[in-house]
């Protein structure tokens with residue numbers, strides 16, 4: 001089977017890279033290089049930024065009304081719903097996540113478009129005159145300009161729409177640089193954006209590796225960089241942005257604690273902790289990768305978690321019966337296995353998993369068994385660094401203060417889970433945990449209405465919710481002498 005050839009879109013034109021270089025997209029389940037995309041050059045990136053600038057400064061988009069932008073977002077939502085199956089299948093081929101996870105996630109993205117269509121129609125700005133004598137004072141919010149949206153591979157379409165919807169709602173234009181692992185799903189979405197009727201140049205996509213992302217972030221024509229990815233790259237982007245004080249929002253990594261108190265409903269908690277770390281093969285920024293368990297139930301809980309982890313059925317991610325897919329690429333696979341070796345060398349006890357599965361049917365896929373380490377302490381690298389794979393570490397704590405101390409003893413602050421039946425304790429924990437999302441008796445919930453983002457090295461800014469548009473606007477204050 002020959003590989004599909006895909007073009008990227010700049011100013012409404014589908015084209016190859018200047019010079020014709022390409023990148024392959026490899027299916028992590030069977031190792032086939034099933035598609036190629038252009039490897040954008042500096043010239044392509046400049047063309048895309050110029051196109052976005054023209055569309056922002058002049059033309060139909062510059063004159064568009066909130067009502068019109070809302071109508072286009074609603075149409076895009078409809079198209080996502082109609083094409084959700086295909087969009088989900090492409091993502092599975094690219095990153096090896098389960099079809100049953102991707103299908104639900106992709107369909108729900110229509111709601112994202114509908115929600116931000118509503119936000120686009122909301123009046124913005126404030127009248128401040130009552131506090132300022134003899135002056136008419138008011139604020140307006142204006143679109144920040146050309147946005148560079150740089151995205152990772154784990155939920156390529158969701159994480160892009162989390163940026164596109166608010167940016168387009170307020171009238172920005174965008175140049176997207178998807179991950180080199182998952183470019184095809186983004187190009188498919190770009191076709192839907194075109195079909196929805198967004199004018200040429202409003203959403204451009206340049207495909208390529210990290211160098212393309214770096215060139216885009218450094219382009220002087222970009223007013224704002226909206227980035228989701230690793231903390232290491234996020235820091236580089238922050239430095240680049242600082243050179244010209246470009247606006248920046250960063251959604252970065254995590255090492256989130258999932259804290260189990262002895263009064264929790266254990267059956268429910270084991271299910272939640274399992275989903276927190278093993279859903280999406282552990283490849284989510286919010287993975288509950290540090291499982292903190294009270295000493296009174298540590299042995300019992302660890303045993304149940306270990307037994308359940310061993311029962312997870314690995315398989316073809318496109319098979320609805322599979323319970324865990326592959327990791328996304330060879331580099332990630334090597335990284336996860338390397339962290340397992342590090343944990344063993346540090347003295348953590350390997351209770352489940354820890355290697356490629358023995359089933360011959362899974363030989364060529366990038367599978368890693370669901371892995372549980374017990375006897376872990378929070379100073380070990382396996383407890384401090386983001387693995388981004390199906391590896392849970394179980395850490396013992398002695399009481400509420402100890403749990404908070406361990407949970408907050410991390411450079412990250414994306415999310416935390418707490419399992420308890422004690423309502424007062426739940427409220428205390430919400431207050432004390434230094435994380436952008438805290439889930440009580442559930443884990444990994446996100447929704448278009450709920451802000452999401454990180455404390456500390458997990459990022460800057462928030463996506464989702466009505467205030468997500470603040471990340472894509474400048475506030476202008478007007479003073480009229482009356």
Ligand code: NAD
Pocket residue numbers: 150151152153154155159177178179180208209210211212213214215217228229230231233234236237250251252253254284285286386388414453454458459
């Ligand atoms: P990554 O940082 O390696 O790459 C992300 C994107 O940045 C890709 O498009 C890549 O090509 C590009 N890139 C690489 N080097 C660059 C550079 N120097 N300048 C500009 N762009 C560059 O991340 P990844 O491996 O694709 O994704 C996994 C990471 O993303 C994990 O750390 C995960 O926690 C994080 N993540 C965070 C969130 C969140 O919302 N906080 C969501 C999903 C993933």
